[in-house]
Amino acid sequence: MEDGLSASRLVHGERSGDLPDVWLVTGVAGFIGSHLLETLLTADRHVVGLDNFSTGKKENLADVEARVGPEKWARFRLIEGDLRSRRDCDAAVHGVDVVLHEAALNSVPRSMAQPAQVLETNSIGSVNLFSAAVDAGVSHVVYASSSSVYGDVSSQARREPVVGEPTGLVAGSGDRRRRAAVECKDRIPRRWRGQATMPKKRKKDRKASRKQAPVRNTPAQHAGMQPWGDVPEEDINPLRDLADRFPTPADGAKAVRVGERVEWTGEIDGSMMRHRVLLADDGTAVVEQAVFVGGALEKILLCAWHQAGEQGRDSLEAGVLAALDDLHAAVRPVVEAEIREARPNYTAPTLQSFREKPEQHGPGMPAFGWRILHQVDQDTTWEVTIDAATWNSSQTMSGWLGYYDHVPELQPAGLARLLHQHGVPAVLCARCGNPITDRHPRWTGIWITPDSESGPLCGAPHTGLVSPEPLLGTLTDQDFGDPHRPG
Numbered sequence: 326m327e328d329g330l331s332a333s334r335l336v337h338g339e340r341s342g343d344l345p346d347v348w349l350v351t352g353v354a355g356f357i358g359s360h361l362l363e364t365l366l367t368a369d370r371h372v373v374g375l376d377n378f379s380t381g382k383k384e385n386l387a388d389v390e391a392r393v394g395p396e397k398w399a400r401f402r403l404i405e406g407d408l409r410s411r412r413d414c415d416a417a418v419h420g421v422d423v424v425l426h427e428a429a430l431n432s433v434p435r436s437m438a439q440p441a442q443v444l445e446t447n448s449i450g451s452v453n454l455f456s457a458a459v460d461a462g463v464s465h466v467v468y469a470s471s472s473s474v475y476g477d478v479s480s481q482a483r484r485e486p487v488v489g490e491p492t493g494l495v496a497g498s499g500d501r502r503r504r505a506a507v508e509c510k511d512r513i514p515r516r517w518r519g520q521a522t523m524p525k526k527r528k529k530d531r532k533a534s535r536k537q538a539p540v541r542n543t544p545a546q547h548a549g550m551q552p553w554g555d556v557p558e559e560d561i562n563p564l565r566d567l568a569d570r571f572p573t574p575a576d577g578a579k580a581v582r583v584g585e586r587v588e589w590t591g592e593i594d595g596s597m598m599r600h601r602v603l604l605a606d607d608g609t610a611v612v613e614q615a616v617f618v619g620g621a622l623e624k625i626l627l628c629a630w631h632q633a634g635e636q637g638r639d640s641l642e643a644g645v646l647a648a649l650d651d652l653h654a655a656v657r658p659v660v661e662a663e664i665r666e667a668r669p670n671y672t673a674p675t676l677q678s679f680r681e682k683p684e685q686h687g688p689g690m691p692a693f694g695w696r697i698l699h700q701v702d703q704d705t706t707w708e709v710t711i712d713a714a715t716w717n718s719s720q721t722m723s724g725w726l727g728y729y730d731h732v733p734e735l736q737p738a739g740l741a742r743l744l745h746q747h748g749v750p751a752v753l754c755a756r757c758g759n760p761i762t763d764r765h766p767r768w769t770g771i772w773i774t775p776d777s778e779s780g781p782l783c784g785a786p787h788t789g790l791v792s793p794e795p796l797l798g799t800l801t802d803q804d805f806g807d808p809h810r811p812g
Contacts, residue, residue, distance in 0.1 A: 345422035352428030354381025375417040408450025414457035426468040577602040578610035595719030612710040615696035620723040628762035632750040644747035649678035655734040660714040673714035755812035756785035772809035
């Protein structure tokens with residue numbers, strides 16, 4: 326078995342004058358796997374790829390094919406199989422000189438939500454592959470680990486001798502791919518459960534348009550976001566800079582009374598949040614803690630907003646607010662229960678749904694969300710204006726971490742059903758499940774999802790007959806893809 330550095334040297338020929346001829350790349354349709362495939366094909370090597378496309382993308386393979394050309398691409402053979410099948414592993418390693426093992430189910434939250442699937446794929450699947458490689462006489466197996474194996478170490482740099490507590494099953498199954506992850510089965514990924522400081526969160530760039538989250542009246546706090554999994558955790562306090570300028574909310578209220586804007590807006594592992602000081606009509610001050618819709622819900626609402634048309638948008642807005650109230654009723658006990666693990670007497674507040682006028686540079690739809698107003702007096706501190714359940718609600722709105730995949734109302738189909746109950750015309754594609762509309766002004770009559778990469782192209786696997794590869798060309802009719810179809 327070899328480490329990642331040895332793998333790099335082996336692929337680039339630094340340890341041997343001649344590269345081995347036949348290579349197996351598992352997870353070949355993933356980001357790393359597809360780049361290894363391109364490197365090997367460029368070096369005129371034969372490559373076998375194994376992928377079940379649970380997370381890998383066929384588009385990655387198409388990109389490699391376009392870059393290396395048909396002659397080199399002919400050296401590649403794809404096996405659409407699964408590590409959990411010993412038969413698939415035996416077929417993949419047959420006649421192979423070197424195995425580059427990149428296939429895995431990543432994400433600590435996924436490992437807690439789907440422990441059996443993660444263990445079977447990452448641990449048992451790797452055992453199947455290693456055993457098959459031994460039986461087939463493979464000379465080298467190079468396997469990828471995960472930054473999760475370092476656990477909750479506090480240092481900025483990751484060093485192999487320094488390992489903290491694992492934070493999920495991925496940490497265990499990624500630990501050299503040879504240790505069972507049973508030791509991690511009772512670990513709970515850290516979210517805010519009521520600790521004295523703000524929760525530890527990783528910062529990442531999910532969208533190019535949000536590489537720097539807007540932060541008003543504070544120094545920029547979100548510049549330089551780095552990819553998930555490669556950054557150490559750190560304490561992030563959205564109000565630290567506000568508190569530096571205004572020691573208490575009452576001081577912030579004084580600034581607002583003379584025309585200054587006291588506000589923090591940003592995102593930390595969830596949808597957009599906002600903290601700001603407001604003045605009521607009678608002059609009393611409150612701190613608004615708001616969470617805006619994000620993730621699947623934001624896309625569903627945007628498509629429904631187009632479906633409703635000009636005439637139906639007033640009733641749509643009323644239906645969305647009613648649906649958000651019902652959604653909060655489903656989410657509130659879930660976030661309350663997780664916080665009670667650390668604070669048994671905690672009671673989550675009831676948040677109010679709200680709408681605001683569309684943003685200047687947004688898609689034209691009003692901004693929707695939940696909020697709570699914290700009363701301000703001379704003794705109020707910034708800490709008491711951050712409610713833990715409201716904070717965690719930003720993660721339920723976003724959904725990208727997978728912490729709340731077990732809540733049916735937060736899944737696209739559940740959200741669509743809830744919106745339908747309140748007259749909101751939410752439409753999901755019958756094949757891929759993405760929200761769609763056929764009333765966008767630039768795509769009238771064409772079902773499209775708000776994704777600039779796929780748009781009118783349905784991402785579900787092709788269900789028609791697969792034609793043989795052409796002899797004299799490179800394209801088939803399947804390259805046109807399939808359109809979305811309303812469910």
